[in-house]
Amino acid sequence: MRRAVLLAGLCAATLAGAAEIRPTRDYLSPELRAQQQDPSRHPGWLWVDEGEALWRRGETSCQSCHGDIARMAGVAARYPAVASDGALLNLEGRIERCRTQHQGQPAFGYESDELLALTAAIALRSRGMPMSVAVDGPAAPFLEAGRRLYETRQGQLNLACGQCHDDNAGRRLRGDVISNGLGTGYPAYRLEWNGMGSLHRRLRACSLGVRATQFDLGSPEYLALELFLADRARGLPVEAPGLRR
Numbered sequence: 001m002r003r004a005v006l007l008a009g010l011c012a013a014t015l016a017g018a019a020e021i022r023p024t025r026d027y028l029s030p031e032l033r034a035q036q037q038d039p040s041r042h043p044g045w046l047w048v049d050e051g052e053a054l055w056r057r058g059e060t061s062c063q064s065c066h067g068d069i070a071r072m073a074g075v076a077a078r079y080p081a082v083a084s085d086g087a088l089l090n091l092e093g094r095i096e097r098c099r100t101q102h103q104g105q106p107a108f109g110y111e112s113d114e115l116l117a118l119t120a121a122i123a124l125r126s127r128g129m130p131m132s133v134a135v136d137g138p139a140a141p142f143l144e145a146g147r148r149l150y151e152t153r154q155g156q157l158n159l160a161c162g163q164c165h166d167d168n169a170g171r172r173l174r175g176d177v178i179s180n181g182l183g184t185g186y187p188a189y190r191l192e193w194n195g196m197g198s199l200h201r202r203l204r205a206c207s208l209g210v211r212a213t214q215f216d217l218g219s220p221e222y223l224a225l226e227l228f229l230a231d232r233a234r235g236l237p238v239e240a241p242g243l244r245r
């Protein structure tokens with residue numbers, strides 16, 4: 001029943017054409033938007049604080065190589081990026097590499113509080129800066145893979161990402177206002193999760209929403225999609241850590 005209603009609502013606005021892509025904060029309620037900007041009312045700051053502590057922890061700390069975390073300014077705006085060995089890394093993947101290869105420690109693990117904390121603390125240093133990922137050279141095939149995934153109809157509902165996030169942005173769906181589906185606010189604290197979560201966790205929720213295959217956290221599919229979303233957001237501000245209902 002609800003599916004029929006959902007589809008009827010969405011079909012009315014398909015083929016509306018490529019509308020303007022707006023910063024995600026424009027789609028938040030005024031209350032949530034204000035709270036996202038205010039560390040004293042943003043529960044995600046518990047992770048930021050933890051991330052800053054982790055940055056300094058241990059003998060071979062992140063800080064021992066990189067200096068003050070303030071020097072990470074602008075980094076999140078450039079990720080995902082292709083590493084020297086040709087792998088596409090998002091910020092989480094880059095941190096895990098430093099953890100294992102430079103610190104000689106076991107990986108934190110995707111979606112662990114430690115990795116979310118470090119990712120949030122580093123991303124915060126780019127807050128307000130314009131997204132500017134590289135998509136040429138070795139990144140080009142990843143961008144194309146991401147674009148294909150974005151444009152392909154998926155799942156039992158047979159919907160492509162853009163049928164919600166382009167054609168129906170600004171409309172309500174199950175109590176949410178549909179945004180342009182950018183990754184700029186992640187990791188984000190989501191009240192429904194009662195905690196911090198990664199972009200890939202959110203993507204899994206969208207895949208489930210259309211009854212499509214949910215790829216693994218950190219999978220090549222979601223990494224390519226993340227690069228495509230970052231390119232879509234080119235010039236728009238990093239908003240992480242976001243706050244969501």
Ligand code: HEC
Nearest residue numbers: 055060061062063065066075094095098099102103118122
């Ligand atoms: C022993 C030195 C060392 C330690 C310790 C280290 N890193 Fe790195 N990090 C590097 C180097 C070198 C690079 C450049 C890429 C490479 O060659 O691996 C890098 C790159 C990065 C980048 C990407 C920067 C950019 O401009 O693209 C991030 C983010 C990062 N490290 C985070 C961390 C975090 C978080 C920790 C702690 C968990 C950490 N690093 C620990 C040496 C280190």
Ligand code: HEC
Nearest residue numbers: 024159160161164173176177178179181182183185202206
């Ligand atoms: C049936 C409609 C629908 C489809 C199809 C859909 N999403 Fe979503 N998506 C939503 C809703 C609703 C939300 C929550 C409100 C919002 O932030 O847009 C959301 C949230 C998101 C967010 C988080 C935005 C934020 O800042 O919190 C991203 C990123 C996203 N979607 C990407 C995708 C991608 C990529 C696909 C295709 C694989 C996709 N979505 C497919 C409905 C959809």
